[in-house]
Amino acid sequence: MYKKTMYICTMYSxxxxxxxxxxxxxxxxxxxxxxxxxxxTQKVKEITEGKIVLTEGALYPALHKLEADGLLTTKKQTVGxxxxxxxxxxxxxxxxxxxxxxxxxxxxxxxxxxINLTPQKLAWSI
Amino acid sequence: MYKKTMYICTMYSxxxxxxxxxxxxxxxxxxxxxxxxxxxTQKVKEITEGKIVLTEGALYPALHKLEADGLLTTKKQTVGxxxxxxxxxxxxxxxxxxxxxxxxxxxxxxxxxxINLTPQKLAWSI
DNA sequence: ATCTTATGCATAAGAAAATTATGTAAAAAC
DNA sequence: GTTTTTACATAATTTTCTTATGCATAAGAT
Numbered sequence: 037m038y039k040k041t042m043y044i045c046t047m048y049s050x051x052x053x054x055x056x057x058x059x060x061x062x063x064x065x066x067x068x069x070x071x072x073x074x075x076x077t078q079k080v081k082e083i084t085e086g087k088i089v090l091t092e093g094a095l096y097p098a099l100h101k102l103e104a105d106g107l108l109t110t111k112k113q114t115v116g117x118x119x120x121x122x123x124x125x126x127x128x129x130x131x132x133x134x135x136x137x138x139x140x141x142x143x144x145x146x147x148x149x150x151i152n153l154t155p156q157k158l159a160w161s162i
Numbered sequence: 163m164y165k166k167t168m169y170i171c172t173m174y175s176x177x178x179x180x181x182x183x184x185x186x187x188x189x190x191x192x193x194x195x196x197x198x199x200x201x202x203t204q205k206v207k208e209i210t211e212g213k214i215v216l217t218e219g220a221l222y223p224a225l226h227k228l229e230a231d232g233l234l235t236t237k238k239q240t241v242g243x244x245x246x247x248x249x250x251x252x253x254x255x256x257x258x259x260x261x262x263x264x265x266x267x268x269x270x271x272x273x274x275x276x277i278n279l280t281p282q283k284l285a286w287s288i
Numbered sequence: 289a290t291c292t293t294a295t296g297c298a299t300a301a302g303a304a305a306a307t308t309a310t311g312t313a314a315a316a317a318c
Numbered sequence: 319g320t321t322t323t324t325a326c327a328t329a330a331t332t333t334t335c336t337t338a339t340g341c342a343t344a345a346g347a348t
Contacts, residue, residue: 060276144270147182
């Protein structure tokens with residue numbers, strides 16, 4: 037019998053995270069030579085002070101997809117008696133990463149236009 | 163025979179929009195007495211300069227869900243020969259709207275921590 | 289010593305939330 | 319009079335995640 041520790045405890049309704057996972061992965065990898073899956077979850081958790089916690093069930097399939105799409109390459113490395121799978125960006129992956137991050141920035145700017153809406157601003161057009 | 167005009171043309175990969183729809187709806191309604199579905203799509207398009215375009219297939223089910231959950235109430239109004247369905251926030255809906263918007267703001271702040279990451283910052287912990 | 293937690297990968301079942309497509313119908317614009 | 323816009327709605331499908339399951343080694347606690 038085995039026990040699995042809980043790994044979900046973001047302070048946000050997780051819905052918001054949807055659609056941002058791949059961008060997060062690509063950004064993380066674009067700031068490092070290479071990282072392995074578990075390491076990515078830990079770094080993201082650390083950087084966001086525990087506010088964003090990637091789940092394995094989402095992370096690994098996403099990594100596999102990105103690799104299949106040619107954005108990532110892998111290198112296996114044995115540490116002690118265990119195998120780590122290091123991911124790094126391909127050339128395509130690198131430019132895609134920049135694109136996706138830019139897109140996310142712009143999207144966040146656009147969202148602000150709605151979030152910072154006041155009745156006055158809305159009234160102009162009603 | 164009828165023809166349906168295309169209504170999808172956001173400048174963003176639509177993925178990013180996922181999870182933000184309800185928050186957007188609630189925010190729009192919190193800045194207005196009441197709005198009807200089509201009006202919401204038009205206002206959002208206008209405010210975001212065409213960058214965010216809500217689709218009917220997503221909007222209406224979301225509105226129905228929010229109503230079923232007690233966040234919205236509806237009033238039907240006949241204009242000419244057609245019926246408009248005006249939505250407005252309930253008391254619960256109002257506080258929920260504030261909550262969701264706050265959550266989105268905080269989430270965006272957290273995302274920034276990742277997006278603005280530099281190799282130096284990441285290196286601290288690698 | 290042994291039990292638990294942490295590390296490290298992976299995949300499958302199910303849910304949630306969207307896209308896409310379809311449908312109706314009146315009003316306005318051309 | 320034909321097309322576009324306004325205005326609703328729902329169903330089929332896809333995408334993307336959560337949740338659960340599974341295996342296995344290493345480290346830390348008791």
